[in-house]
Amino acid sequence: MAKVFSLLIVWLAVLFLFSSSCATTKRQYQRLGKSIAQDMRRSPVFNRSLTGFVLLDPETGTLLANENGDHYFTPASNTKIFTLATCLALLGDSLPGMECRIRDSVLTFRGVGDPTFLHPEFQAWQPVYNMLRAWDGPLFYDPYHYEEAPFGPGWAWDDMPANYSAPRSPFPYYGNTLRINATPEGTTTAPLPIKPFRIPERQAAQIIPGDNPFFLSEDGVLYTRMDSFVSGFEEEVAFPRSPNALSWDLPFDVLPRAA
Numbered sequence: 001m002a003k004v005f006s007l008l009i010v011w012l013a014v015l016f017l018f019s020s021s022c023a024t025t026k027r028q029y030q031r032l033g034k035s036i037a038q039d040m041r042r043s044p045v046f047n048r049s050l051t052g053f054v055l056l057d058p059e060t061g062t063l064l065a066n067e068n069g070d071h072y073f074t075p076a077s078n079t080k081i082f083t084l085a086t087c088l089a090l091l092g093d094s095l096p097g098m099e100c101r102i103r104d105s106v107l108t109f110r111g112v113g114d115p116t117f118l119h120p121e122f123q124a125w126q127p128v129y130n131m132l133r134a135w136d137g138p139l140f141y142d143p144y145h146y147e148e149a150p151f152g153p154g155w156a157w158d159d160m161p162a163n164y165s166a167p168r169s170p171f172p173y174y175g176n177t178l179r180i181n182a183t184p185e186g187t188t189t190a191p192l193p194i195k196p197f198r199i200p201e202r203q204a205a206q207i208i209p210g211d212n213p214f215f216l217s218e219d220g221v222l223y224t225r226m227d228s229f230v231s232g233f234e235e236e237v238a239f240p241r242s243p244n245a246l247s248w249d250l251p252f253d254v255l256p257r258a259a
Contacts, residue, residue: 033065040067045233077164097128098171107135110142111171118173120191146170163236178239182231 036053040046052068097117100109109132116122118129132139150167151160159165166176179190 029062029064033067036065037067105137106140107132107137108140108142110145111169113168113170113172115172115175117171118191119175120179121175141171143170161237163238166238176238177236180235180237182233182235184231 032055036055040051040053050068050071050073052071052073053065054063054067054069055065056063095114095116096112097114098109098111100107102108114128116125118126146169148168150169151165152168155165163175163177166172169176174191181188181190
């Protein structure tokens, strides 16, 4: 009888510890969810618009955090998953980087739309760049085979400066985008350093729409309100350039012999 009673005490102790552990874990999840919700509401970036965030444990199915998860959102980037799946299925493990020919020690090359050239996310994969840099003879870029417009049908004017609306070109570099960082010391741009210039407030009010922090004019000038940048965050925007431009606006240390 004493042995049975001892086993019962042990089982009760184990059950108590398990229940306490579950309760502690549940409280931790609740605190995590509240912390994420507070951070989103206080964030100068996320509180500008309706933002949803759902965090789920894939092993247990436990909902760890849920902020506006029951709201309806426009699919937007979620639909790109199908584009990614299609690319993985059809494109294989490599892409053509450029077309080139060699005649009389001159390397003539032209672009084929490779989006990875000098892209910050593909720094370890630059076969085209390495080939052009290693070429000892003259380089000649052929831009005259490309006739497509920078923006295709259905591209919204309001989205022109957005990184997902980077202009099409036969030889994109840096992803045809510019990364802007705001710091207490000022605003910096990468990978191309750009020196900003200010325009009068009255003129700015006429040029830049109030509901859009960026505005790309028809003459290829990117206007933006400097107070629209939040310190500590990075903005990636499309930068204006001619579709066939290459050598004249590439940094000289990239293709110093390009003609």
